[in-house]
Amino acid sequence: MRLPWLLLGLALLGVALPLGADEPKKADAKPTTGEAKPLQIPYRLTETKHVLIRAKINGKGPFNFILDTGAPALFVATSVCKKLGVAPGKDGWGTFEKFEVEGGAVLSKAKGRIEDPFQLEGMNSLGLAGAELHGMIGYTVLARFRIEFDFTKDKMTWTPLDYNPPLPRGLDGGGTAGMDAMAGMVKMVTGLLGKRPKPEIVPRGFLGFAWEEKENPKTEAAEIVVNSVVADGPAAKAGLKVGDVIREFQAKHVKVANDIQKLANSVRAGDTVKVTILHPETGPKAEALTIQAAEGF
Amino acid sequence: MKRWPAAILFVFLAAAALRAQATTAQLEANKPVTVPFELIQTKHIAVQIKINGKGPYRVIFDTGAPVTLLNTKIAKESGVLGKNAKGGGFGLFGMAGQAKIKELQVGDLKAADVPAIIMDHPTVDAISKALGPIEGIVGFPFFARYKMTLDYQAKEMTFVPNGFNPPDVMASLMTTIMAMMNDKQPPPKILAPAAQWGLVVTKKADDDEPGVTIKEVRSGSAAAAAGLKAGDRLLTLDGRWTDTVADTYTAAGFVKPGQAAKVVVKRGDKEIEVAVKPVSGI
Numbered sequence: 001m002r003l004p005w006l007l008l009g010l011a012l013l014g015v016a017l018p019l020g021a022d023e024p025k026k027a028d029a030k031p032t033t034g035e036a037k038p039l040q041i042p043y044r045l046t047e048t049k050h051v052l053i054r055a056k057i058n059g060k061g062p063f064n065f066i067l068d069t070g071a072p073a074l075f076v077a078t079s080v081c082k083k084l085g086v087a088p089g090k091d092g093w094g095t096f097e098k099f100e101v102e103g104g105a106v107l108s109k110a111k112g113r114i115e116d117p118f119q120l121e122g123m124n125s126l127g128l129a130g131a132e133l134h135g136m137i138g139y140t141v142l143a144r145f146r147i148e149f150d151f152t153k154d155k156m157t158w159t160p161l162d163y164n165p166p167l168p169r170g171l172d173g174g175g176t177a178g179m180d181a182m183a184g185m186v187k188m189v190t191g192l193l194g195k196r197p198k199p200e201i202v203p204r205g206f207l208g209f210a211w212e213e214k215e216n217p218k219t220e221a222a223e224i225v226v227n228s229v230v231a232d233g234p235a236a237k238a239g240l241k242v243g244d245v246i247r248e249f250q251a252k253h254v255k256v257a258n259d260i261q262k263l264a265n266s267v268r269a270g271d272t273v274k275v276t277i278l279h280p281e282t283g284p285k286a287e288a289l290t291i292q293a294a295e296g297f
Numbered sequence: 298m299k300r301w302p303a304a305i306l307f308v309f310l311a312a313a314a315l316r317a318q319a320t321t322a323q324l325e326a327n328k329p330v331t332v333p334f335e336l337i338q339t340k341h342i343a344v345q346i347k348i349n350g351k352g353p354y355r356v357i358f359d360t361g362a363p364v365t366l367l368n369t370k371i372a373k374e375s376g377v378l379g380k381n382a383k384g385g386g387f388g389l390f391g392m393a394g395q396a397k398i399k400e401l402q403v404g405d406l407k408a409a410d411v412p413a414i415i416m417d418h419p420t421v422d423a424i425s426k427a428l429g430p431i432e433g434i435v436g437f438p439f440f441a442r443y444k445m446t447l448d449y450q451a452k453e454m455t456f457v458p459n460g461f462n463p464p465d466v467m468a469s470l471m472t473t474i475m476a477m478m479n480d481k482q483p484p485p486k487i488l489a490p491a492a493q494w495g496l497v498v499t500k501k502a503d504d505d506e507p508g509v510t511i512k513e514v515r516s517g518s519a520a521a522a523a524g525l526k527a528g529d530r531l532l533t534l535d536g537r538w539t540d541t542v543a544d545t546y547t548a549a550g551f552v553k554p555g556q557a558a559k560v561v562v563k564r565g566d567k568e569i570e571v572a573v574k575p576v577s578g579i
Contacts, residue, residue: 068361210578265489
């Protein structure tokens with residue numbers, strides 16, 4: 001069980017990164033969002049179950065950040081900062097003129113650590129999170145808001161507070177030997193496994209019809225009925241009409257909305273999609289249609 | 298990538314099979330529970346927990362941790378790990394595998410059957426040595442079960458059960474690792490909108506400006522009904538940035554059929570906001 005635990009170790013440790021022994025400093029970043037209106041911040045959960053939020057820095061990006069109370073500050077990857085032309089000072093901190101979190105939280109002159117925590121490097125190299133990670137949003141940003149998490153919703157709520165958190169102090173003295181060992185281990189494992197090829201990202205295709213789930217008055221069973229067809233769209237060209245009952249989609253039987261939704265999710269532009277339908281007026285004989293998926297959604 | 302010996306693969310399979318069933322969320326009474334926390338010098342959140350009634354122990358509360366983690370000392374004390382248990386064959390950091398905490402109490406909040414891994418985390422150790430005992434980390438498998446509000450100034454968190462059943466990071470990692478063991482290119486990831494909008498969007502490779510361009514609005518579609526037009530520059534969809542075609546599809550993936558979503562486009566010099574109600578369809 002060695003390797004899985006190793007890997008696990010590295011993926012999980014997006015936690016608790018004490019800084020070097022910096023002198024405590026005064027923060028000078030101020031939120032430009034004056035009013036305390038709650039903001040809806042979109043997020044998603046990565047494959048590693050990290051909360052990923054996006055931010056633009058100086059108008060560039062968006063970049064992917066992990067929302068991490070285990071990070072004492074904002075961390076931005078060195079590669080990103082290089083692109084942005086933001087260089088770290090001797091103390092490792094950089095200043096970002098405009099740091100804009102998706103959903104409308106804007107910080108000006110935000111201070112952040114410019115470095116590459118080994119956990120992020122490890123996750124990126126193996127593609128564990130399912131998205132390239134560019135940093136972590138920690139205490140110095142999070143403390144400016146009251147933050148509500150609810151994974152049954154697709155957005156978080158951040159309420160700006162009138163607060164200017166101080167920059168964190170690091171741990172004085174040693175205690176980093178273990179962390180160095182961990183970093184070394186992560187590098188070793190990622191080296192052993194090599195770069196994981198990234199999956200190709202493809203937008204779904206467009207067929208141009210909509211459906212509703214209805215109860216068949218005779219059989220009392222649920223069925224999928226076409227309730228609109230986009231004029232001149234692929235489905236219209238194939239002969240699909242409003243009122244048609246969809247029996248099969250890609251040779252799989254569909255009865256409820258969820259059935260067809262799931263199957264539809266794997267259609268790519270250019271795919272040939274086979275649909276078996278019943279025309280209510282032509283009686284019980286099923287008809288097979290072939291629809292050429294186009295671009296769009 | 299190198300081929301791994303069959304033996305290692307076998308170990309992976311065994312590990313995957315050992316995975317316990319996903320926990321079902323335990324719905325406690327639906328009233329908010331407030332848990333005070335301590336902000337330690339490193340700006341980590343420390344809370345007091347009890348494990349199976351033992352404790353209290355001081356741990357870090359970490360939204361960036363996809364697991365809950367206990368050190369071997371408290372895992373043994375609380376009976377999560379047998380007293381004489383050894384590490385899982387991998388001595389470093391005392392990693393002893395995954396276990397389930399029967400009852401995890403954070404402040405006054407009790408949760409049942411919380412998965413945890415047992416490990417002496419070097420970072421936690423380092424903080425512990427400098428700032429007093431820290432015995433572990435409370436992460437996603439715990440807090441994801443709640444609607445949670447985090448307020449650094451009040452130094453407190455509130456929790457209300459929300460019925461969310463946290464997916465198991467172990468399981469998904471195993472899948473990822475298994476995929477990595479293959480030399481093959483992973484299957485393409487299809488970005489599926491959750492509903493039909495009637496839009497075709499495009500962006501040229503050398504176009505660095507925010508947004509994507511609407512190439513076509515299908516006649517009779519939800520997008521047409523909302524007044525969107527070909528040539529509009531789509532800036533956000535449901536509050537999400539649409540700076541690439543892929544991001545546009547991802548954003549549309551969150552909007553359910555019949556849900557009115559705010560869409561912001563730039564038309565000429567003006568920013569226009571409309572509501573689009575996409576339909577069940579493709």
